[in-house]
Amino acid sequence: MSGDFVNLLADLKEEEVLKLTQQRLDSKEDPLKILEDARKGMEIVGKRFAGGEYFLPELVFSGELLAQVTNIVKPHLTGAGVQQKKIGKVVIATVAGDIHDIGLNIVDFMLDVNGFEVTNLGVDVPIEKIVKAVKETGAPVLGLSGFLTPAFDAMKETVEALEKAGLRKNLKIMIGGGQMDDEVRKYAKADAFGKDAMAAVTLTKQWYGVK
């Protein structure tokens, strides 16, 4: 049952996944086990995305499925769930003046399924808010997203503000999205440019020293 569930979720079979979720709850299975299987299914989705089999629609729809499964299971949870051990923290944000979130949310998803604790600050994030989040979380990795050309300057200014706050030295910064490329990376004085969400995972793993 458990294996089917994982694969059905990975194959995005909505009806079957929801039916099976209910069946498992009805047969008094541990709700945490169902959530753990859901996570495994999402991991496969992430792998398929990384392998070029899945694209944005599959990723977004898998998120929809996960939300539904979680909603069905949640009322049955008793006590605190066991937190999955995370590799480490990452802060991500779309820079000030830019309201695009699709790429940002894919990066969030991919980092999450690859074991990182992601603080997603959302879109059009003021510089001070990014500085504050880096300081408070102590995350050694920051991902800046931007779609439009004005993001070039917003990224540059964000990196400068982090320098000023004395946070730059122990922080790795990656940029990505829309019109970003390695030229912008140099301009903004970031550490790396990633062409897609997988690159964000690869870079973060590399910086954390995990395989």
Place this chain on the structure above:
Amino acid sequence: MAQTKEWKDMTWQEKREARFDRWLNPPNVKFVNNEAEELYKKRVTRFIKAIKLEEPDRVPVMLPLGNYPATWGGSSFHELMYNYKKGNEIWKKFMAAFGDMDTFSGPAFIPSGRIAEAFPSKQQKLPGLGLPVTARMNEFVEGEYMKDDEYDLYMRDPTDYNLRVMMPRTSDFFAPFKNLPPMRGMLGSSMFINMLANPEIAGIVNKLQSKVDEQNKYMAAQVEIRDYIRAHGYPPLGGFGMMAGAPFDHFADALRGTTGIVRDMFRQPKKLQEAMEWYLNLSIESTIKNFPMTDSPVCIMPLHKGDDVFMSDKAFAEFYWPTYRRMLLAMINEGLVPMPFAEGKYTRRLKQITDTPPSGVIWWFDQTDMKEAKRVLGGISCIVGNVPTSVMITGNDQQVTENCKKLIQDCAPGGGYILAGGASCDNGKIENFKAMMNAAKEFGVYKK
């Protein structure tokens, strides 16, 4: 060119020649002197040859200027939203200072600030209206404005849907429109008067009326700069502004949003297909067929959600290309020249877009591999692109020159190439734009 055949009896090539002829000999332009007229014709000829996959005298250039003149002239998007005259003065000065360009046009997408203020929309943010005053461009706010069970409602009567559902939903100002009666029965005066007897509706109409003078001023400024630019010998490339793009994007961008459209692809793919088919036929019948003569037959069509990143090859072949391709064919049959602007990356798509008539479509690429584009689309479509905006904005003139040289080497041989930017630059350095123009003259001359 004397038209001897009836329009309906002409081949698409003949219709297109008639439209090219109108582009070359614009009846509504009074050139300032003979030199301007000669330059205008030379420039248009350059584009026409590239479109027809022939070799012009040299590679034509479409500079990615966008609203760069505003930055150059020390002004801003926000200021020009309110001071139309100033915008025109800056654009005229820029044109004179820059000199030779193959095409040029007035301020782009800068709406009237007073009108935007009066009728706020949830779908767009502007400098000072949702964005910081210093913002250099407008931004669209995607959302699931049309619900998943409203396809049939929309298809049954899109005008009614837009008036009574979409406008109230996307703008608080138009919220009272949801109480209007269905519009299809609006015959005779009494129903209109009844409608205006409702003080809320009357208030909306009065406020709209109060902005008519402003709208006229705004439009007059646009016409003034357009005529001025053309009279000085700079032709337009896109002839009639932007036109709606692919049927998939029609539903994905403004109506259903990304998550909405994704859910439809999985949960109601047939309904989505039916709606795209419906929209395609409506566009062909009501807009494309018998399209009037315009200043240029080129129609720039921005494309969004069919790119390499958004969907798989399979999804592109299933959801995106079939209806869009038929739209392109309908335009070509009318003698129009569709110019899709493929935002993002289209490298994997190239192999999927080869089935259009040779020279029928111009493909403008943003981040697509241009060498590959030439290899796959050479002999099929004129290709346009794609000096990265990052290089244009943050790089120096030497880097721009190197980029252009490489692009020309890869794409120009045999004709069918226009040098352009990936996207528009709102700021940057004038030397970089000059370097781009000069690169075409230095490396892009076709040897006869």
